[in-house]
Amino acid sequence: MAQNYTGGYGSYLDYGFETTYGSSASSKTRVFGSGQKISVTRRNNMEKIYGVGSRNAQANVAKKFEGTASIDFNLTNATWLRALLGAVTDGGGAGPSYTHTYAEANTIPSFTIATGTELGTNDEVTELLGCVIGSANISARVGEVVKVRLECPYKTETLATSGIGSQSTESYTTFTFAQGLVEWSASGGTIGTVQSIELTIGNDIEGLWGVGSRTKQKDVPKKREYGIRMSVAFRDVTELLTKFFGDTAGPASGNPASQANIVLTFDTAGTGASSDKIVVTIPSVYFDEDTLPKSVDEVLKEDVTGWALGSSAGNGNVAVWTNGTPADNATP
Numbered sequence: 001m002a003q004n005y006t007g008g009y010g011s012y013l014d015y016g017f018e019t020t021y022g023s024s025a026s027s028k029t030r031v032f033g034s035g036q037k038i039s040v041t042r043r044n045n046m047e048k049i050y051g052v053g054s055r056n057a058q059a060n061v062a063k064k065f066e067g068t069a070s071i072d073f074n075l076t077n078a079t080w081l082r083a084l085l086g087a088v089t090d091g092g093g094a095g096p097s098y099t100h101t102y103a104e105a106n107t108i109p110s111f112t113i114a115t116g117t118e119l120g121t122n123d124e125v126t127e128l129l130g131c132v133i134g135s136a137n138i139s140a141r142v143g144e145v146v147k148v149r150l151e152c153p154y155k156t157e158t159l160a161t162s163g164i165g166s167q168s169t170e171s172y173t174t175f176t177f178a179q180g181l182v183e184w185s186a187s188g189g190t191i192g193t194v195q196s197i198e199l200t201i202g203n204d205i206e207g208l209w210g211v212g213s214r215t216k217q218k219d220v221p222k223k224r225e226y227g228i229r230m231s232v233a234f235r236d237v238t239e240l241l242t243k244f245f246g247d248t249a250g251p252a253s254g255n256p257a258s259q260a261n262i263v264l265t266f267d268t269a270g271t272g273a274s275s276d277k278i279v280v281t282i283p284s285v286y287f288d289e290d291t292l293p294k295s296v297d298e299v300l301k302e303d304v305t306g307w308a309l310g311s312s313a314g315n316g317n318v319a320v321w322t323n324g325t326p327a328d329n330a331t332p
Contacts, residue, residue, distance in 0.1 A: 003120040011117040012167035013038050013071075015131070017083070018110045021218060022130035022155040025112040031167075032080050033073035033148060034174045038115055040128065042067045042157075065214045066207070067154045069113060069128055075138065075146040075266065076172040078102065078278050078321035079328055083111055084133045084150075084201060085318055088329045096272040100328040102319040104311060108132055108203060108221055113154070114165060122161035130155025132219045134205040138264075138280070141196040146175040146266060153205055156215040172276050172323070175266040182230070185261035185281065191240075193233040195301055199264065199282060200227040226308035228262070228282060234292060234300035244290040244304060258309065259285040277322040284309040 013036045016025030043066040048057035078100065082088040086105025091098060113128040131154040140146045182191045204222040209215075232240060242248050246256025262285050267277040287306040294300060310316065321328070 003122065004118075006117060006119060008037070010119070011115065012165055013113065013115045014165070014168045015111050015113045018112055018130070021110045022215075024127055024129060024158075028112055028114040028127075029168045030079055031073075031077075031170045032071055032150070033076040034170050035072075035074040035145075037072040038113070039070045040067065040115075040126075041070070062214065064209050064216075065156065067128065067157060068134075069131060069150075069152040069154060071150040071152060073148055074174045075148050075278070076170055076174050076276075077323075078319060080133070080136075080148075080150070081319050081321070082328065083109055083131075084136050084203070087315075090327050090329055096324050097275045097322055098324065098326050100321045100323070100325075101317050102321070103317045104224065104315045106221075106315070110155075110219070113152075116164050118164055123164045125160040125163050125165070127158045128152075128154045129157060130216065130219065132205060132221075133203060135200060135202040138199045139196070140175075140177050140180045140198075140264075140266075142177050144177055146177065146180065153207060153219055155219070173268050173270075175268065175276075175278075179266055179268055181263075181265040181267070183263050183265075184259070185263045191230075191232060191262070192235060195231040195233060196229075197231075197264065198227075198229040199280065200229075201225070202227070224310060226282060226310055227305075228285060228308060229303075229305045231301050231303045234302045240287070240302050240304050241290060241292070244287040256286070259287070261285070262308075272324065275322050275324060278319060279322075280319045281317070282308045283311055283316065 014028045015030050016028035018025045045063040047061050049059040051058050081102040085102045086108045087103045089101045111131050113131050116125040131152045134151045134153050137149045182194045182197055202225040205219050206222055207216045208218045210217050243259050246252030262282040264280040270276055285308045287304045289305045291303040
C-alpha cells in the first residue's frame with residue numbers, strides 16, 4: 001500500500017487515566033467530547049555551540065524535551081473535569097440518574113492520549129504519556145454550541161508505524177447555549193440575557209526535570225486560578241454594574257465585597273438513563289473590569305471580567321454531572 005496524504009478524517013483521539021505518571025493507561029477509550037481536535041507542539045530545545053576558531057556553529061545539542069497538546073471539543077460530558085480539578089466522587093442511589101461530583105484536590109491525575117492517522121503502509125500511531133491539564137476554557141455564546149479548550153503539557157511520547165486504532169464513540173449529546181443557565185446561587189435569580197460567558201480554570205503547572213534524562217520527572221500544579229468573562233444585555237444597573245462598584249451610588253470607598261457564587265448549568269432536559277446535566281459552581285466572584293459601550297447602532301451590552309477565589313478550604317466541590325452512567329472514578 002502506498003503512503004497517502006490525508007485529512008483529519010483519517011485520525012482518531014482517545015484517552016485514559018494513568019495509574020502511574022508517564023506510564024501508558026491500561027485502556028484508552030474515553031473521548032473528551034464531540035467535534036474533537038488536537039494540535040501537538042513538541043520542542044527539542046536545541047542549542048548551537050560556538051567556539052573559537054570558526055564563525056560557524058561547531059555542534060548542536062538537544063536539551064530538555066517538551067510537549068504540549070492543545071485540545072478543542074464541544075461539551076458533551078464532564079469526565080475530563082476529573083483531570084482538571086483532581087477528584088471525583090460517584091453519588092449513591094440506584095439510578096438511572098447518577099451523580100458524579102468533581103472537587104478540588106492538591107494533586108491532579110495524569111492521563112494518556114492515544115492519537116494516530118491512517119497513512120498507508122506506515123501509519124502514525126502516537127501515545128502522549130504523562131498528560132495533565134494546565135488550563136481549561138469553557139465558552140458558551142449565543143448561537144453556538146458550548147466549547148472547551150484544554151492546554152495539556154505531557155512528559156514524553158511513543159511513536160509507531162503500525163497498530164492503528166479507531167475513534168471511540170461519544171454517547172452523550174452536545175450542549176448548546178440554549179441549554180445553558182447562568183444564575184446567582186444566593187438568591188437563585190437568573191442573570192439577565194447573557195450573551196456569552198467564559199470560565200477559565202488554570203493549574204499553573206511547572207514541569208520538573210532532573211539530571212540524567214531529557215524528559216520530565218513530574219508536572220507539579222501550583223496555584224489554582226479561576227477567571228470569568230461575561231457579556232450581558234444591559235437593562236438594570238443592579239444586575240452587574242453596582243456589584244462591580246460595590247455600592248449603589250458609585251465606587252465603594254473600600255474593597256467591594258465578593259459576589260455570591262455564580263452557577264453555570266448545562267442541561268439537555270433528558271430524564272433517567274437519558275439525563276445529561278452539568279452544574280458548575282464558581283465561588284466567591286470578584287469583578288475587576290466593567291465595560292459598557294453605548295451606540296445607536298447596537299443593543300447595549302455590558303461586559304465584565306474578573307476571577308473567583310475558589311472554596312475557602314481549597315478542596316471544595318466545583319461541578320456535578322448527572323447522567324445514566326453509574327461510575328466515573330474508575331481507572332482508566
